[in-house]
Every structure is written in C-alpha cells, then in structure tokens.
Amino acid sequence: MATTVLDIVRLTPKTNCGQCGYPTCMAFAAAVVTGRAGRGACPHLPEDPSAPEAAGADDPDTALARDLRRRTAGLDLAALAPVVGARYDEEAGTPWLVLPYLGRRIRVGPAGAAADDGRELDPRDQILLHNYLFFCRTGEVEGRWIGLESLPNSISKVTTLRRAAEERLAGAFAGRPGDLAEAASRLGGTVPPACEADLCIEIPVLPRVPLRLQFWDADPEDGFPARVKVLFDGAVDRVLDLESTVFAAERTAEALLDLDPAESAGRRTS
Known part of the structure; x- marks a missing residue:
C-alpha cells in the first residue's frame, strides 16, 4: 500500500x-x-x-x-x-x-x-x-438558489440532507440565531440583504460551492419548531456529484456546530 x-x-x-x-x-x-x-x-x-x-x-x-x-x-x-x-x-x-x-x-x-x-x-x-x-467544469456560480430536490435522482438524498444537516442545525441553534450567524462568520459566511426567513447566511464551502442556509426560529406559542433549509447554487450539478453535494452540506453543519459560541463557552468553563 x-x-x-x-x-x-x-x-x-x-x-x-x-x-x-x-x-x-x-x-x-x-x-x-x-x-x-x-x-x-x-x-x-x-x-x-x-x-x-x-x-x-x-x-x-x-x-x-x-x-x-x-x-x-x-x-x-x-x-x-x-x-x-x-x-x-x-x-x-x-x-x-x-x-x-x-x-x-x-x-x-x-x-x-x-x-x-x-x-x-x-x-x-x-x-x-x-x-x-x-x-468542477465551470468557473462561475449562477447566483440562483435551488433545493436539493431540484437535482436529478436526488429523492433519497433529500432525507440524508435533512437528517445530517438541516435538523441538526435547527435543533442546535433554536432560539439562538445570533450564535448561528456568529459561527457562520468564522467560516466566511455573510448575511445577504434579502431573506425569506428569520435568518439567511451564505457560506463559501469551496470557491465554486456556496451554500445558503435559511433559518426559521422556533415559535413556541404556535407550536412550530425551528427549521433550516439548505440551498445550493444553480450550477452545483456542474461542480460536484450528488453524493459530494450532500456531504458538503453535512461538513458545513459539523463545522458550524464545532464553532457554536455556546459550546465553546461550555468547553472553557468545564
């Protein structure tokens, strides 16, 4: 070997x-x-x-x-x-x-x-x-955001994405959108001027692989839990295979959880 x-x-x-x-x-x-x-x-x-x-x-x-x-x-x-x-x-x-x-x-x-x-x-x-x-065979991103379900043959991967990234982030940062924004900033994430959710963050995973996280915080009065939706650039299928696309989102979620300010504070006091 x-x-x-x-x-x-x-x-x-x-x-x-x-x-x-x-x-x-x-x-x-x-x-x-x-x-x-x-x-x-x-x-x-x-x-x-x-x-x-x-x-x-x-x-x-x-x-x-x-x-x-x-x-x-x-x-x-x-x-x-x-x-x-x-x-x-x-x-x-x-x-x-x-x-x-x-x-x-x-x-x-x-x-x-x-x-x-x-x-x-x-x-x-x-x-x-x-x-x-x-x-990767395109040197540009489209700037148009799509869900994983828009890509061909992605039905089984949508569930994987939800469990590996979206649900983990929603559960970890419920009630703490500011901490999510802070963690994302350490990965080069930025908050776009227009957002359809309580918080939107765009994170450059790789130079041609940006992700957009849409975060809706929990609403205890109406019984709605926190929710996260991961969006990909419209050119992602010309940049990564489907498996790697999902993994890019999973690794982004893991990086954000590692950079969670609350977790960092807990480690310092333990």
Whole structure:
C-alpha cells in the first residue's frame, strides 16, 4: 500500500524545523513520497517504516481517497486552477492547488490533501476535495438558489440532507440565531440583504460551492419548531456529484456546530 504525503506529515512534529533540509514538513513529506528524500532525513520520524501505511488500511474511505489521488495525477492542475478558483503552486517539485475550504487553506493534488494549519484532513474531506477537482467544469456560480430536490435522482438524498444537516442545525441553534450567524462568520459566511426567513447566511464551502442556509426560529406559542433549509447554487450539478453535494452540506453543519459560541463557552468553563 502506497504511503502518501499526509501519512508522512502526520508523523512529523509539524514545526518546520528544517533539520531535514526542506523548508517545511509538507515539502519534506512530498520529497519522501516522490523518492527525492529518505525518511531518515527527519530525526523525528519513527523507525518503523510501515507505521503510516498501517493506519486505516481497512478503511474504505481511506482506500477511495487513495484511488482518487492516483486519478488526480492525470489532471492538468495549472490549467484547472482558474476553473476551480485555486492557486497553482509547486513545493519540492510536487504540484498543488491551494484553495479555501470551510475557513481553512487547503493544498490538494496527486500527493494528497492537507491543511496548511497542520491539522489532518478526514478521508471524507479528501474525497470531497478530489471530487471537486474532477467534477468542477465551470468557473462561475449562477447566483440562483435551488433545493436539493431540484437535482436529478436526488429523492433519497433529500432525507440524508435533512437528517445530517438541516435538523441538526435547527435543533442546535433554536432560539439562538445570533450564535448561528456568529459561527457562520468564522467560516466566511455573510448575511445577504434579502431573506425569506428569520435568518439567511451564505457560506463559501469551496470557491465554486456556496451554500445558503435559511433559518426559521422556533415559535413556541404556535407550536412550530425551528427549521433550516439548505440551498445550493444553480450550477452545483456542474461542480460536484450528488453524493459530494450532500456531504458538503453535512461538513458545513459539523463545522458550524464545532464553532457554536455556546459550546465553546461550555468547553472553557468545564
């Protein structure tokens, strides 16, 4: 099983100490994977060379992410960069696309996908990012918002979206639209001037994948619970496959829940 850049990076101290002769831990990892450097150049790596390969060996998401990385090697990343809203870069001879993803700067390419902040990416995030490179063939968004049900063959996914994103956000932020707006702002979310709900927020998941959240707060007197509707740009089916579209909304919901000011305050006082 092939070792990836991310496998190596997770074993380094992520301090960019330079003892290996490379300016960053990511540059060193890329050099190891492409055969331009040996693992021994970093004094902090474990002696067992099989350690990174053993992690997640039976995980189907990890296996799929690995397969997508191999397919990415056939893409012209320099030509693709303006289409997907990324910046083309090379580090130690390894090509990367640098782009924002849910408030973080990500580097994605044939060698893997990693965050510049050193945090490891979930294999599912890697799948989403690589699928974005494969499916995105339009450099523009329409600015027209649609529900998932408007897309072909989406009936079963509408339920998944409701459970994984809409119901979770509605339940967590009921009575607290201000906290939802604050959490979304940390992901680059903005409040549009016109809104058909109690609160609308537009969040750039990826450069060509904006989401619009419509939030109706609970009305205890009339017995109405809080409700959230996730809308997608009208060009989303030319940017992502259906599965990745739903996952983009799910990951956005998880990011908002992680950034919930009330939860953050609770963690500080516990």
